[in-house]
Amino acid sequence: MKNKLKQLFRSKVPVKDRVPFWQKMAYGLGGPVEGTAVWIPQTNLLPVFNIGLGMNPAMISFVLMIWRAWDGVADLLMGQMSDNARTRWGRRKPFIVVGAILTGLVLPIMWWAPRGMADWQTCAWLLGSGILFYTCFALWAMPYYSLHLEMTPDYDERTNITAYRAMSQMALNLLAGGILAWAALPMFSTHADGSPDLANGMRYVSIVLAVITIALGVLPGLFVKERFYAETRRQPKQKLLPGLKLTLTTRPFLALIAIVVTKLMSYALVGSLIFYLNAYYVCRGDIAQAAKIEWLRQAVLVGPNLLGIPLCTWLATRFGKHTLLYIIAISGMLHYLSVYIFFTPEHPWLLVVSFLFLGPIGSGIWLIAPAMQADIVDYDEWKNGVRREGSFAAVFSWTCKMTNTIAVALGGLLLVWTGYKIEYGSQQPEAVLSNLKTAYIWIPIGLLLLNLFFISKYSLTRKRMAGIRRDLEARRGAL
Numbered sequence: 340m341k342n343k344l345k346q347l348f349r350s351k352v353p354v355k356d357r358v359p360f361w362q363k364m365a366y367g368l369g370g371p372v373e374g375t376a377v378w379i380p381q382t383n384l385l386p387v388f389n390i391g392l393g394m395n396p397a398m399i400s401f402v403l404m405i406w407r408a409w410d411g412v413a414d415l416l417m418g419q420m421s422d423n424a425r426t427r428w429g430r431r432k433p434f435i436v437v438g439a440i441l442t443g444l445v446l447p448i449m450w451w452a453p454r455g456m457a458d459w460q461t462c463a464w465l466l467g468s469g470i471l472f473y474t475c476f477a478l479w480a481m482p483y484y485s486l487h488l489e490m491t492p493d494y495d496e497r498t499n500i501t502a503y504r505a506m507s508q509m510a511l512n513l514l515a516g517g518i519l520a521w522a523a524l525p526m527f528s529t530h531a532d533g534s535p536d537l538a539n540g541m542r543y544v545s546i547v548l549a550v551i552t553i554a555l556g557v558l559p560g561l562f563v564k565e566r567f568y569a570e571t572r573r574q575p576k577q578k579l580l581p582g583l584k585l586t587l588t589t590r591p592f593l594a595l596i597a598i599v600v601t602k603l604m605s606y607a608l609v610g611s612l613i614f615y616l617n618a619y620y621v622c623r624g625d626i627a628q629a630a631k632i633e634w635l636r637q638a639v640l641v642g643p644n645l646l647g648i649p650l651c652t653w654l655a656t657r658f659g660k661h662t663l664l665y666i667i668a669i670s671g672m673l674h675y676l677s678v679y680i681f682f683t684p685e686h687p688w689l690l691v692v693s694f695l696f697l698g699p700i701g702s703g704i705w706l707i708a709p710a711m712q713a714d715i716v717d718y719d720e721w722k723n724g725v726r727r728e729g730s731f732a733a734v735f736s737w738t739c740k741m742t743n744t745i746a747v748a749l750g751g752l753l754l755v756w757t758g759y760k761i762e763y764g765s766q767q768p769e770a771v772l773s774n775l776k777t778a779y780i781w782i783p784i785g786l787l788l789l790n791l792f793f794i795s796k797y798s799l800t801r802k803r804m805a806g807i808r809r810d811l812e813a814r815r816g817a818l
Contacts, residue, residue, distance in 0.1 A: 351656060355817075356493035358500060365562035366490070367503025369435075369483055371511035372556040375548045376442060376476045380449070380469075381743055383518050383541065385611050385751060388461070390626070391522075391537035392454070393761065398462050400751035406469040407744035411737040413477035415583065418733025421482045423576040429565040430572075430729075431482035438479025439556025445472050446552055447545040454538065479556055484732035486559060488713045489567040492818060494804045495656045497710040502652045505706045507555075509644045512637055514551075518544060519614070520634040523627060535627060567818055571726050585723060586730045590798070592715045595708065596735070597793040598664065600742050602704050605671060605786035606697075607746035608753070609779045615759060616779055620772045621687045624765020628687070636691045640698040647699030651706050659801060660707050664794045667707075668787045670700040675780045682776065708735075714799045721807045753778055 381403065388394040417434075424430045449468040452461050490500055522540030525533045586592065618629035655663045674697035681693040712735055720726050757774035759767060 352493050352496045352499065356491050356496050358490050358496060362490070362563050363500050363503045365558045366487065366500060367505075367507045368555050369439075369559040370504035370508040372439065372442065372479065372483075372552050374508060374511040374515055375446065375552045376472070376480070377740060377743070379515055379518060379548065381607075382515070382610065383522075384465075386519060386614055387450075387522065387537045387541050388452075388465075389761070391539075391541070392452075392461065394458055394461055396751040396754055398458055399465075400748035402462055402465045402469065403744045404748050405466055406473055407737075407741045409470050410473045410477065410740055413474050414481055414733040414737040414740075415579065417477040417481040418485070418729035419577065419579045419582065420729075421485055422582075422727055422729035425572050429568050431486045431565055432560040432563070434478055434482040435486070435560030436557045438475060438477075438482070439560070440553055441475040442472070442479050442556060443549045443551075443553035445475055446549040447542070448472065450541045450545040452538075480736060481729055481733055483559055484709070484736055485728035486563060486565065487709055488716045488728040488732065489565060489571075489726070490563065491566065492717070492808060494714065494801055494808075497713045498652055498655050498660075498707065501706050501709045502648050504709075505648045505702065506645060508705070509641060509648065509702070512641060512644065515637065517634040517637065520630040523630050535630070567726060570815065570818055574725050577725065577727060577730070582727055582730045583734070585719070586727065586734050589715065589719055589722075589731075591718055592712075592731065592734075594793060594797040595711050595715065596738055598790060598797065599704065599708050599735075599739060601786050601790035601793060602668070602671070603739060603742050604746050605783035605790065606701075607743045608750055608786070609783055610746070611750040612754065612757075612775055612779050615754065616682065616772075616775045617687075617690060619759075619765070619767045620775060621682055621684055621690055623684055624767070632687060632690060635688070636694055639691050640694055643695060643699040644702055647702060648706060651700065651703035654703075655707055655710070660711060661794060661797065661800070663703055663707055664797075665791065667700055667703050668790045668794070670696050671787050672784055674701070675783050678776065678780050711797070711799070714804050717804065717807055717811065718799060721811055 384403065385396060385399050388399050389396050421430055421434055424434070426433055445468070449465055449472060452464045452468075456464070487497075487500060487504070491497060518541070519537065521544050522537045523535035524540060527540035527543060528534060528536040529539050530536055614629065614633060617632055618624065618626055622629040622632065651663055654666065674693055677693045677696055681689045681691075683689060712731060716726060716728050716731055719731070757778060758771040759775070763771075
């Protein structure tokens, strides 16, 4: 029995394909930069500028969409630039170091919008500061994502590397979940009665986020080896449009995009409704209590989510990436159905329990998708003869961020559709609360059913990837 357990959990990765621990750690610690640059603005821009400054939610949604449109252009240009770079330090590392520093320096600007401006003036401030910020972020992000795709040729070690990134991102979730609670602290209030001032509080929180961005963002550029650079530095430089066409006609990549989009949309479309449902349905208009519950939700989930990473890694390496994807979709459905039980004004703190179905397993999508992307890069090299990590990273990243943006934009419109009005304050009509609850449950379930269909269409299994690797090594040698 003891020997069977050892076999069950023993690493299948050959020693020659393993990435040293310290390199995996350095790479993984860069993961939270994605949170400070993407997750936190998209999750908190609406409540901070709507509840805190009274800005029209439709206008905030417009800002987010413009950010993502620009982000897409910057990602594609930076992905190609990184693929074609030939420096003494590699294709990725110089950009990662410089990009992290610039991203951190400009991060606070968007949150320091002057008070008292008209909505169109605040909108212009957000557009300008956001375009500057996401230009700097693309300089860091595309080389960072591309670096993961060339750290090892092993099918399972790619999942292990992503686990390190996921662990550090989970740690950031503890901070991210408390963002609104921190911003709502009385010490930041400019109101005479000491009531929460989200807009002013977020200004000072953004400075902390900037320091984190710089400190962690430079680590991958300083300490991670570019394993494939000796081979790729000899390949011809790629043109943008022909390379983009190849990327967008790679069938396994399109299947992965569909899987990730439907999963991401299932959460992000209604993600902005969580705080409203919490504040006005569960807490009956008590914003301070809702912020505390939101922080508790994130804090309580840290332990289970961290345990979920090794669990998902083991499931993927033992039973395959397809199996894990199916489990992720089903656990998401269980969360949304459980809202009928655990979202209750009589026991508001029970809200946290519902998210145990979503967090620990659901976060596995960000563990497995990058590993699948690395497999696709090998498939593309096998089929087309060149490695184009930057192109795939750019399209994948932009698709995820654009999906998030569209979802958040639609979420703002969805909020308007529910009938919510800030003028109602804590006395939102029962019809509004019912609409919030119905939208939060059934829209994601429909998207997760589509997700199950697209999972069945993804073709790069462990067996097929082993054959592709044999062909590649016979063609250009082992790396």
